[in-house]
Amino acid sequence: MSELPARENFALLPHGTELMMYLVLIPFAAVFLYGLYLKLSEYGLEALRAIARDPVGWLRNVVRYAVAQRRILREMMPGLMHLGLSYGILALFIGTLLVAIDFDLFERFGGKLLEGTFYLAFEATLDLFGLFLLYGLLVALGRRYAGVRRLRSRIEYYSYLYGLLYIGVTGYLLEGVRLYVTRVPWSGYSFVGNSVSVALSYLGPPREAMAQLYGWVWWSHALVAFGLVASLPFTNLLHSVVAVFYAGLSHTAPRLPMIAGTPFKLQELDESAEIKVGLRKVTELSWYQRMGLDACTDCGRCEAVCPAFAAGTPLSPRMVVQKLRVELWESRRRGPRDVFESGVLTYDELFACTTCAACVEACPVTISPLEYII
Numbered sequence: 001m002s003e004l005p006a007r008e009n010f011a012l013l014p015h016g017t018e019l020m021m022y023l024v025l026i027p028f029a030a031v032f033l034y035g036l037y038l039k040l041s042e043y044g045l046e047a048l049r050a051i052a053r054d055p056v057g058w059l060r061n062v063v064r065y066a067v068a069q070r071r072i073l074r075e076m077m078p079g080l081m082h083l084g085l086s087y088g089i090l091a092l093f094i095g096t097l098l099v100a101i102d103f104d105l106f107e108r109f110g111g112k113l114l115e116g117t118f119y120l121a122f123e124a125t126l127d128l129f130g131l132f133l134l135y136g137l138l139v140a141l142g143r144r145y146a147g148v149r150r151l152r153s154r155i156e157y158y159s160y161l162y163g164l165l166y167i168g169v170t171g172y173l174l175e176g177v178r179l180y181v182t183r184v185p186w187s188g189y190s191f192v193g194n195s196v197s198v199a200l201s202y203l204g205p206p207r208e209a210m211a212q213l214y215g216w217v218w219w220s221h222a223l224v225a226f227g228l229v230a231s232l233p234f235t236n237l238l239h240s241v242v243a244v245f246y247a248g249l250s251h252t253a254p255r256l257p258m259i260a261g262t263p264f265k266l267q268e269l270d271e272s273a274e275i276k277v278g279l280r281k282v283t284e285l286s287w288y289q290r291m292g293l294d295a296c297t298d299c300g301r302c303e304a305v306c307p308a309f310a311a312g313t314p315l316s317p318r319m320v321v322q323k324l325r326v327e328l329w330e331s332r333r334r335g336p337r338d339v340f341e342s343g344v345l346t347y348d349e350l351f352a353c354t355t356c357a358a359c360v361e362a363c364p365v366t367i368s369p370l371e372y373i374i
């Protein structure tokens with residue numbers, strides 16, 4: 001064993017595992033790329049053009065809304081939860097990318113990226129951010145099980161929260177087993193994995209059996225990760241990417257519809273008023289509005305501050321956005337249809353809006369639900 005600390009890629013796995021992994025990855029990658037193509041054609045290319053026109057303005061907003069998460073942190077508990085989730089996922093993504101670069105690029109040409117001090121810092125950083133991720137996931141799941149009213153319980157949301165939890169927990173387990181079997185002198189830098197390894201040393205299971213178990217857990221870890229990546233463009237998890245680009249472009253779109261003398265009750269409009277309520281088909285949405293539907297996290301902050309919702313009317317700004325999001329997907333399959341005739345939206349809910357813009361102010365992603373109402 002080399003004295004220089006270095007990452008041993010595909011350790012404890014049979015020869016040929018890397019090739020098998022890439023073969024298994026192909027269908028998952030194909031699904032992901034298809035979803036990416038759909039989103040690029042729907043709004044992604046327009047968004048990239050808008051960023052190219054003003055990269056500095058976009059970056060400034062990304063720092064404000066996505067890096068510092070200023071609007072998200074207005075609520076402490078969910079804000080810290082989101083901070084843990086987003087930075088945990090980002091760190092694990094970058095870590096996986098570095099491992100791939102190390103194995104597929106550096107090692108192929110006789111070099112090594114993950115070695116020495118950089119490798120030790122890499123191990124310690126990933127272990128730390130893995131804890132942030134677990135904290136975020138446990139709070140997110142805890143809030144749902146505690147029945148926080150504004151959170152919607154959907155199988156889709158539980159699936160990816162548990163999927164991420166599985167990746168986080170098995171990641172530490174794999175690291176612990178690897179350290180238990182290989183016993184490298186620098187294991188302390190992987191301080192969580194090392195704790196698992198110390199616990200295993202105390203229990204003393206046979207090393208051969210643990211090495212065999214490692215293979216099974218490794219494959220399940222990889223399959224869950226591949227599944228999450230493949231499903232990304234098709235689930236609400238997409239907000240984790242789209243919301244960053246969307247909030248960065250918030251300065252390019254007017255924050256509120258240009259209405260004189262707001263707020264007022266849409267119900268009190270007379271026929272001579274020159275304000276169009278709602279939209280007839282999702283094809284009427286601009287690319288930025290379509291992007292906003294995918295950027296929505298379904299957090300319910302807009303609903304919580306909506307006076308029309310509090311008064312018991314059928315209007316929920318969150319549900320207007322979410323229903324249009326589903327309709328946008330459906331329209332691809334069966335063609336655009338009239339959202340009122342098909343019952344996606346009702347005049348009763350849209351006319352309940354007071355145009356107070358409280359929902360716009362509350363949205364952590366800078367979405368204006370009002371834009372979909374008027």
Ligand code: SF4
Pocket residue numbers: 302305306307308309315316317352353354355356357358359360369370
């Ligand atoms: S503007 Fe937003 S918060 Fe105000 S009533 Fe309309 S939907 Fe509700």
Ligand code: SF4
Pocket residue numbers: 295296297298299300301302303317318321362363364365366367369
């Ligand atoms: S529109 Fe904004 S505040 Fe409302 S649910 Fe979506 S992300 Fe949350």
